Amino acid sequence: MSSQIAEVFKKGKAFIPFITCGDPSLEVTEKLVYAMEEAGAGLIELGIPFSDPTAEGPVIQAANVRALSGGVTTDLIFDMVERIRKNTSIPMVFMTYANVVFSYGTERFIKRAAGLGMDGLILPDVPFEEKEEFAQVCSSYGLDFISLIAPTSHERIRMIAKEAQGFVYCVSSLGVTGVRSSITTDVDSMIRLVKEEKDIPCAVGFGISTPEQAKEMAASADGVIVGSAIVKLCEKYKEDCVSQVKAYVKSMVEAIGYDGADESV
Amino acid sequence: MSKGRFGIHGGQYIPETLMNAVLELEEAYNHYKNDPQFNRELTELLNEYAGRPSRLYYAEHMTKDLGGAKVYLKREDLNHTGSHKINNVLGQVLLAKKMGKTRVIAETGAGQHGVATATAAALMGMECEIFMGEEDTRRQALNVYRMRLLGAKVNPVTSGTATLKDAVSETMREWTSRIEDTHYVLGSVMGPHPFPTIVRDFQAVISREIKAQMLEKEGKLPDVVMACVGGGSNAIGTFYHFIEEKNVQLIGCEAAGRGVNTAETAATISTGKLGIFHGMKSYFCQDEYGQIAPVYSISAGLDYPGIGPEHAHLYDTGRAQYVPVTDTEAVEAFEYLSRTEGIIPAIESAHAVAYARKLVPTMKKDQIVVITISGRGDKDCAAIARYRGEDIYE
Numbered sequence: 001m002s003s004q005i006a007e008v009f010k011k012g013k014a015f016i017p018f019i020t021c022g023d024p025s026l027e028v029t030e031k032l033v034y035a036m037e038e039a040g041a042g043l044i045e046l047g048i049p050f051s052d053p054t055a056e057g058p059v060i061q062a063a064n065v066r067a068l069s070g071g072v073t074t075d076l077i078f079d080m081v082e083r084i085r086k087n088t089s090i091p092m093v094f095m096t097y098a099n100v101v102f103s104y105g106t107e108r109f110i111k112r113a114a115g116l117g118m119d120g121l122i123l124p125d126v127p128f129e130e131k132e133e134f135a136q137v138c139s140s141y142g143l144d145f146i147s148l149i150a151p152t153s154h155e156r157i158r159m160i161a162k163e164a165q166g167f168v169y170c171v172s173s174l175g176v177t178g179v180r181s182s183i184t185t186d187v188d189s190m191i192r193l194v195k196e197e198k199d200i201p202c203a204v205g206f207g208i209s210t211p212e213q214a215k216e217m218a219a220s221a222d223g224v225i226v227g228s229a230i231v232k233l234c235e236k237y238k239e240d241c242v243s244q245v246k247a248y249v250k251s252m253v254e255a256i257g258y259d260g261a262d263e264s265v
Numbered sequence: 266m267s268k269g270r271f272g273i274h275g276g277q278y279i280p281e282t283l284m285n286a287v288l289e290l291e292e293a294y295n296h297y298k299n300d301p302q303f304n305r306e307l308t309e310l311l312n313e314y315a316g317r318p319s320r321l322y323y324a325e326h327m328t329k330d331l332g333g334a335k336v337y338l339k340r341e342d343l344n345h346t347g348s349h350k351i352n353n354v355l356g357q358v359l360l361a362k363k364m365g366k367t368r369v370i371a372e373t374g375a376g377q378h379g380v381a382t383a384t385a386a387a388l389m390g391m392e393c394e395i396f397m398g399e400e401d402t403r404r405q406a407l408n409v410y411r412m413r414l415l416g417a418k419v420n421p422v423t424s425g426t427a428t429l430k431d432a433v434s435e436t437m438r439e440w441t442s443r444i445e446d447t448h449y450v451l452g453s454v455m456g457p458h459p460f461p462t463i464v465r466d467f468q469a470v471i472s473r474e475i476k477a478q479m480l481e482k483e484g485k486l487p488d489v490v491m492a493c494v495g496g497g498s499n500a501i502g503t504f505y506h507f508i509e510e511k512n513v514q515l516i517g518c519e520a521a522g523r524g525v526n527t528a529e530t531a532a533t534i535s536t537g538k539l540g541i542f543h544g545m546k547s548y549f550c551q552d553e554y555g556q557i558a559p560v561y562s563i564s565a566g567l568d569y570p571g572i573g574p575e576h577a578h579l580y581d582t583g584r585a586q587y588v589p590v591t592d593t594e595a596v597e598a599f600e601y602l603s604r605t606e607g608i609i610p611a612i613e614s615a616h617a618v619a620y621a622r623k624l625v626p627t628m629k630k631d632q633i634v635v636i637t638i639s640g641r642g643d644k645d646c647a648a649i650a651r652y653r654g655e656d657i658y659e
Contacts, residue, residue, distance in 0.1 A: 051556040052425060052542065054434045055280045055441070061424055074554050098278050098541040103555025125278045125541070129267040150282035152444060160281075171282060175442030 003119045003144045004091040005043065005166040009201035013218045013256045014042030016203055017249055018095065018227035020063035021046050022072030024238045026080045032234075035246040037090045040253035042223065045122065048077055048096035055124040057178030059228040063235065074104055078112055085117045093120035093146060093166075098134075107137050114141035120166045122146045128160050139165070149194065150174075151185040161197040167223065168194050173207045178228045180207030188220045211255030218256035226252060269458020272581055274574035277457040279544045282441045290448070291459040293364045298466065303363065310355045311470065314388065315345045317352075319471075321478035321635070326605045327625075334488065334628035336621065339475055339637040341499060342610065348640030349468060349499040350381035354450060356467035358385035361448035368392040368443075371450040372436040374401060374429035374495075375565035376408025377611075377640055378452035383417035385450075393417040396436045398428040401565055408644065426559045429569050433543055453496025454573035457544030461574050468502025475635055476506050483633060489624070491516040492637040493616040494587065495531070495567035497576045499639035504585060514586070516624075517576060518616040520562035521589035531560035533572040534580055534587035542570075547577040563592040563652065566613040566640075594619040596652055599642060611640035612649065 008014050017036050021029050033044055049067040053060065081092070094113060101109045101123065113121065121143055126134055128147065135145040144166030149157050151174055161168060170190050172183045191202045204217045205225030214224045233248060234241045268291075269275045277287060297303040311317040320343060324336040341349035361369055369391050373379030379395040386393035395412050399421040402409050412419050425431035433456075440449045451460045454468070472490070479487055490507055492500035494517035507513040522530040530536055533548050540549040542557060550558040550570040560570045572587075579585035595612055598619035603609045610618060617636050625634055642649075650657040 052430060052434050054437050054543070057438075058424070065425075068556060099549070099551070099555040099557070101555075102541050103538075103551060103553070124280050125544075127277060127279060127281045127284050129277050129284070148281045150280070150284075152282050152285045154285065156281075156284065171280075174282060174444070176438045 003142070003166055005119050005144050006201070008042045008091050009167065009222045011042065014203065014223035015040065015214070015249065015253045015256055016043045016045060016223050016225040017041050017230050018045040018047060018225060019230060019234065020049055020060060020067050021077045021080065022049060022067035022070055023063040023231065023234050024066065024241070025070060026072065026076060028239060028242065030080055030084055031242045032245055033084050033090070034088060035242050036249045037088055039246045039249035041090070041249055043091045043093065045093055045095045045225065045227070046077070048074060048094055048100050050097040050100050053097060055176055057176040057228060059231050059235070060177050063231045074100060074109070078116060081116045081118060089117070091119045093122055094118055095122040095124070098123050098125050101134065106134060110137045110141050110143055114143045118143060120144035120146050122169060124148060128156065149190060151190070153190070157190060157193040158197045161194040161200065164198060164200050167201040167203050169225070170202050170204045170221065171206045172204050172217070177206055179209040183207050183213065187217060191220050211251050214252050215255045224252070224256055269462060271461070271575045271578035274545065274547045274577040275458055275461060276546050277544060278541050278546065279457045280441055283444070286440065286444045287457055287459065289364070294360060294459055294463055297360055297363055303359070307356055307359055310359065311352065315351045315355060316343065317470065318474045319343055321475060321482065323482070324606050327602070330605060331622065331625040333626040333630065334632040334634045335630070336625060337479070337487070337633065337635045338608070339471060339503065339635055341471065342608070342614070342638045342641035346381045346384050347643070348377045348381065348611065349471065349502060350378045350452060351384070352470055352502065353452065353464050353467040353498060354378070354381040354385045357448070357450045357463065358382070358389050358391060361450070362389050362391065364448065366391070366446055366448040368394070368447045369450050370394045370396065370436055370439055370447055371452060372429065372432035373397050373452065374432065374568055375644060376401070376405045376412070377566060379412050379417070379419070380408055380415070382450050383412040383415035386417060387415045394439070395419045396422050396432045396439065398426070398432050399423050400427040401429070404565065404648070405644065429565065430557065437543070453498040454501045454575060455496040455543060455545060455571060461545065464498055465501045465505060465575060468498050469505040471499065471502035471637060472504060472506035475503070479633070479635070486510055486513055487633040487635045488628070489514045489516060489634040491518065491617050491621060491634065493518045493567060493613045493639060494572060494576060495520065495569045495613065496571070497573040499637055501573060501575055503637040504579070508584060515579065515584065516620065517585055517587045518590045518620045519587055520564055520567035520616055521591045522561045522563070524591055525589045529561040531562040531568050531570065532589040533570065535589045537570070545574050547574045548572055563595065563648070564612045564616065566611070567616065588620050590616040590619045596649055598622060599645070599649055608638065609642035609646070610638045611642045612645040614639045615642070
């Protein structure tokens with residue numbers, strides 16, 4: 001295993017925030033990365049906006065539209081990462097859609113991302129059956145290609161876990177990303193199946209927004225991923241969202257007991 | 266490489282949440298496509314309910330007027346619900362029922378596929394929800410009413426450009442949230458495997474009939490078969506049984522909108538590049554960073570930024586040819602066929618008629634061209650009148 005990603009989870013339960021690059025601007029995105037690191041985030045997911053994000057709910061869809069209307073491109077995001085990497089080495093992964101990577105040139109994209117110090121890549125529209133063309137290139141440049149498992153995966157979980165890298169992204173609910181009042185999926189069993197196959201960290205995402213939910217998920221998971229709840233803050237507070245997001249991330253980090261708190265592993 | 270490939274195209278680029286659903290569908294389809302009982306039931310539906318086989322009509326006036334090859338029209342517009350969409354929908358809804366599903370969902374652009382799905386759902390007692398771009402629900406208000414009349418719930422889609430591609434995205438999102446009892450009736454030869462294959466097989470009845478009807482009427486195969494292409498379901502249906510007949514030329518007519526040199530076009534082969542979207546690798550209209558382009562055509566049914574993977578492969582291998590047809594040419598052909606043969610074609614189908622008007626005069630009199638008229642044009646009359654400056658509303 002290549003990456004810094006595995007190291008993240010050795011320190012305890014990781015809080016993994018997601019933000020859409022360029023919402024409201026790349027300058028704010030950069031500040032958000034620093035603020036979220038200071039608040040205790042273990043790993044950061046940077047979303048590269050896509051015109052038609054089929055796995056996203058309304059909140060992140062709207063963030064994609066705002067970012068693209070603001071003129072954000074893959075190249076401008078790479079430039080931003082270059083600036084960020086001068087100031088912090090916090091592990092970061094890109095989350096985007098297959099066409100963003102493919103149209104840039106899969107190898108060209110992955111080479112650039114790895115060269116800038118990105119640690120992984122998440123493509124929600126690339127399932128196990130299609131991962132070869134991306135995962136192989138990632139592995140030759142030392143990037144973790146992150147696999148997802150869903151409540152409908154059942155017997156597929158073992159097959160996916162076997163070849164997973166970095167961490168396994170456990171989708172907690174059916175449907176698309178977005179805040180949910182309760183999570184009914186038996187996430188514990190999903191994680192148990194993964195761990196039976198491979199000793200790899202499992203982070204749970206989709207639908208989580210409150211510290212209570214995060215704490216509950218962290219009981220069995222190694223990490224908790226939150227996107228829509230943070231993106232909502234960016235939407236509401238725009239240029240002034242940094243302190244809001246920082247306070248929110250801090251509350252979530254405390255809830256899951258990361259970094260030395262008494263419930264950490 | 267994964268399953269469902271046509272050359273380099275196709276595949277299953279979808280969220281993990283949907284993988285077991287498409288695998289289950291593939292397994293069920295592979296079982297039922299060879300099941301005599303299923304095929305008997307489907308044939309009965311196609312013949313007795315949808316009115317198949319559709320006529321292969323010799324367009325004598327058009328032939329004389331163009332002064333070249335003999336022109337035949339494959340009359341899919343005469344099917345129940347007014348287009349070829351019913352062929353696929355009856356197959357898929359019957360399959361869904363056999364699979365124990367109780368609810369079907371579908372996207373629609375102009376409303377033809379939505380109406381066909383709502384019809385089949387009403388017939389087979391299934392719950393039905395249709396996703397349609399909000400922009401399109403306004404442009405095609407009558408079809409929205411028609412779907413509701415048939416018992417379907419119509420959900421206006423406000424995301425993105427609020428047209429067909431967004432309706433597809435939203436139906437996919439809906440499917441990820443409710444898989445257990447729900448089948449997604451995809452309307453074209455696109456999306457993840459096995460949809461391009463399933464839809465093609467259900468539409469292949471078009472070329473199977475053309476072949477038999479042509480041999481009966483002329484004692485030989487046609488020289489050219491042609492159809493309009495958006496996602497490409499009526500075109501692949503028209504081509505399929507001729508793909509191995511190397512002497513039959515296959516022509517797909519794309520919607521060029523205001524022209525392939527403008528941004529207001531939906532001609533994927535002429536202006537798109539290879540990409541991955543809506544579950545498949547194929548050609549898509551997109552910018553240099555892979556953002557999907559907001560395409561345009563006067564025809565809501567061809568207003569889609571991609572093309573089915575099998576068409577992309579037929580293009581790569583040179584087996585089929587794809588030509589752009591502008592709004593203006595399509596509208597002229599719409600009027601031309603109405604006056605010449607007394608047949609009002611769908612504006613989609615008029616794209617194929619338009620190219621035939623250029624091609625047929627260059628051919629010999631002993632040659633034969635078959636044009637598939639994929640649907641009837643009643644739904645387009647108000648829009649075409651407006652295009653011509655007459656202020657008519659439905």
